[in-house]
Amino acid sequence: MSEGGVVASFVVPVHPHTVLAPDMNPGWRALRNAYDEAAQTIRDLEADLLIIYSTTWPSIIGHQIQADPNPEWVMVDHDFHDLGSIPYSFNIDAEFAHAWDDANRNRGLQSRCVNYKGFPIDVGSVVALTLLNPDNSIPAVIVSSNMYANRSETTVLAKSCLDVIKSQGRRAVAITAMSLSNRMFTDFIEPADDKIHSLKDDEWNRKILEFLEEGRLEDVGQLSRTIHQQIRVQKVVAFKPMWWLSAMNGNRNDLTGKILAYEAIHGAGGAVVHVDPTSTGVGDKEYDEDDVEYFHGERGVLDTGTETDENIEQAASEIADGGAGTSERSTPEANGPALWDPTEAEGSVNTTAAPKPVGAYPHARRVGDMLYLSGVGPRQPGTNSIPGGPIHDENGEPLDYDIRAQTHAVVENVRRIVEEAGARFDQVVDVTTFLVDMKRDFAGYNEVWAETLGLVGPTRTTLAIDALPTPIAVEMKVIVHLGE
DSSP, X not given: OOOOEEEEEEEEOOOTHHHHOGGGSHHHHHXXXXXXXXHHHHHHTTOOEXXXXXXXXXXXXXXXXXXXXXXXXXXXXXXXXXXXXXXXXXXXXXXXXXXXXXXXXXXXXXXXXEOOTTOOOOHHHHHHHHHHSTTOOSOEEEEEEETTOOHHXXXXXXXXXXXXXXXXXXXXXXXXXXXXXOOOOSSOOOGGGOOOSOHHHHHHHHHHHHHHHTTOHHHXXXXXXXXXXXXXXXXXXXXXXXXXXXXXXXXXXXXXXXXXXXXXXTTEXXXXXXXXXXXXXXXXXXXXXXXXXXXXXXXXXXXXXXXXXXXXXXXXXXXXXXXXXXXXXXXXXXXXXXEEOOOOOTTEEOOTTSOOOSSSOOSEEEETTEEEEOOBOSOOTTTOOOTTOOSBOTTOOBOOOOHHHHHHHHHHHHHHHHHHTTOOGGGEEEEEEEESOHHHHHHHHHHXXXXXXXXXXXXXXXXXXXXXXXXXXXXXXXXXXXOO
16 A cells, blocks of 8 residues: 555635525635636545545534544525525545544544534535535545644644554545635625725735745744734634644645635635645745644643734734844833844744843743743733733832732743743743732732642742833743753
8 A cells, every 4th residue: 555645735715605606796706616626636636535624613622523424414504594505415434534533542632533413514514525526426524623722732633634644545635624814794795795804804815825825834824823813803713724734734835836716705715725735846944833743731822912013014024034033122002111023043932922022132042952931021912011900100100900910921921932932831840930029919929820830840939029121010030841
């Protein structure tokens, strides 16, 4: 048996318009034609397995995999039932589904198969399989998108799938059923009035498509963190399929991409994109996430703070240029001195998910198997706000504040930086904490410590100091050991 692999990947839209009403709008027809082109490409490649990762099948307890060999039902979309219904009868590869479930659990994931008559198939999977595999000639498998899975968990899910693809010698096609921008019109519209909901959504959609057309799939996965901080609808599930698709392709940036169509569907961005594993030969870029092989149960929830347009556009331009930004100052709206872009040097670790520094230094620096974090406070990225409130106003007059909220925010900022470095939170080995008011705040700080870092068990030193550069009550200096 020859070793299997992914012979093609596709990004496809999830709404039923392309199946039920393609001729009601020129854009919907363009997407339908692109779907038909993708179906022909899959046939030409002689693929023998379609793998659907669908954002419209959310799960909470682990990942679920459809294992009913022949699910049959009639799909009626919750919002667009006026368009009609889609009867379906799919050819599911139950053997592969169970093998993937086993591989997931072998790599530490929560996983289970679904095999219930009448269990509804989600709209994204129904649309994708109806149009990409109209005669059911190619067996398929469908996996849910866990709402709480972080990048590491999603990467391991893909690696488990690749284990089975290779062991079975399959010619697989990886398909993500998803929207680009997620903001939809909340009122009914005439088909002729359909458009991308906002200019900012359209700009981000086109940046994603630019990267995909250049074969920079891993860069899309990286950029998704930044996009998520500005996205109009805070859906944590929104960009997980890009993480999964990148991992299914070896986290590469030298693929061959082709945009078959990009149009609006009731305000959301819908695209059909073909990503060919053939290398462009332009040279790959470094994969700067932890190349995790097993999932150990540690999840970092994505930041839901909102960055300013200036912050977001700067981060996007840095990724687009393929390089690091320079250390330049910017003026914050409030809460302390001017902010700086984190400095870049050998071993530096920086992230837009943590607050900007107040001087010329990085968020962290890696030396051998050690990671040293600069002092971390509770300020929030982009907004520079302080959870629990600042300790004094602009005139230096004291204000009431919540030390527990500030301490929680510090710990979450630490977690983001540690995970950006590809480390685990439980690898923190030493913490020095600075409190501006030891007598007032030690008890509340100590309670949060017990709930968070105390569960990890690093050594700790807590010092009383006169002041910090910003009006915060607590800051932590952290050391991480990157070994097992």
